[in-house]
Amino acid sequence: MRAGARAHPLPGTARLWAKEVDRGLDLWTESVGALPPVYGERWSTLGERTLRQFEPARSKLAAGIVRGWERPLPAPGERWLYLGAATGTTASHVADLVGPTGSVYALERSPRPFSRLLALARRWPNLLPVLADAREPSEYADLVPEVDGIYADVAQPDQVALVTANAELYLREPGGSLLVALKTASLGRELAPGAHLARAERQFAGRVWLEPSVRLDPIHRAHYLVGGVWGGGTTERTTVTTRRGPSRARRRR
Ligand SMILES: C[S@@+](CC[C@H](N)C(=O)[O-])C[C@H]1O[C@@H](n2cnc3c(N)ncnc32)[C@H](O)[C@@H]1O
Structure with missing residues (x-):
């Protein structure tokens, strides 16, 4: 600089x-x-x-921040679980944000990007790759501890259910942070992006105190950054911004 x-x-x-x-x-x-x-x-x-x-065109988290997302964000000393780490573009920045006293459990199910993630982790000591399917959260309970935050960018039709299942098992309650890069194109073509967002927000309601979601268009088409604080909530606080500006079903044993 x-x-x-x-x-x-x-x-x-x-x-x-x-x-x-x-x-x-x-x-x-x-x-x-x-x-x-x-x-x-x-x-x-x-x-x-x-x-x-930290380039918005390459990372939905960076795009969300330049479009107005303020909190929650990964903070120094925290442990985060990252679902859909791919080759580590955004995961490396999340690892930077939690700093050397924090850690990021970077989950990826596809072996090809995972091999690059492994190589990256040799240079990023607080980045801990896990080769696993995020749809089977109990499968990695021996590798991932309770975390302060979850970031998810899996671009799957069941992304809300997948994130919720991981939060139930791994996210600190109350007060854990949840951040989801919601790809509405993966949720089906029968609804418009805004309607998919509203449905996802309703699905999180009661589990998450949602912050106003941030629309990532045109940087990332038909994506939103959605999130808040885990552990109770309502949809009443949610509205989409485009500029800066209940009970846990199951615990880890
Ligand atoms: C949009 S890319 C992620 C980009 C990455 N988050 C970044 O910003 O650098 C989505 C990734 O999620 C992974 N993924 C999809 N479904 C998954 C699942 N069930 N479990 C783990 N990873 C999954 C895909 O293999 C892909 O690498």
């Missing part, structure tokens, strides 16, 4: 840095890992810190 540029940490997120630019926000995370870049992103230094550009 250019010396003298006015980068600042975003409120409540000590390892997420932003710089106002003409087109909006330039986001950077403070790296836990070592070069080379994970997906061609820019690296820079700011004093003692090593920062990596």
Whole structure:
């Protein structure tokens, strides 16, 4: 980052840095890992810190933040479960956000991206790959502990049920953080994206205190960032934004 540029940490997120630019926000995370870049992103230094550009076009989480998502976000020292880590583009940034005292259990079911995730984890010590199917959450109970947050980006027709099943088993209650990159195109073509969002919000109601969902178009077509705090809630607080701005069925034994 250019010396003298006015980068600042975003409120409540000590390892997420932003710089106002003409087109909006330039986001950077403070790296836990070592070069080379994970997906061609820019690296820079700011004093003692090593920062990596967090690109909205490559990550729905980054897109959500530049479109107005404020909280919850992964915070230093936390443990997160990441469902659908692929080759680690966004997972590496989540690992940066939780920092060296936190950890990210990065779940991926497809062996091809998983082999790249494994290679990445050699350079990101707090990124812990797990080869597993997120539809079978009890299958990895020996590998994944209770977590402070879940981030999901699986692009599947049953993504809400899949996330909920993992939250029931692994997410700290009350107060765990839930973030879902909702791909409405995977939910069927019979409903418009906004109607799919409303249905997903209703499905989470009673389990999650939802924050206003953020629409990611046009950066990621027909996607929304949906989430909030696990452990009771209503749909009444939810409305979609496009700019900045009950009981647990089963516990882990
Ligand atoms: C949209 S890509 C994820 C991109 C990634 N989150 C990122 O931003 O870097 C979706 C990934 O979810 C994985 N996936 C889909 N269903 C899954 C399941 N049931 N269990 C685990 N991973 C799954 C796919 O193999 C794919 O790699």
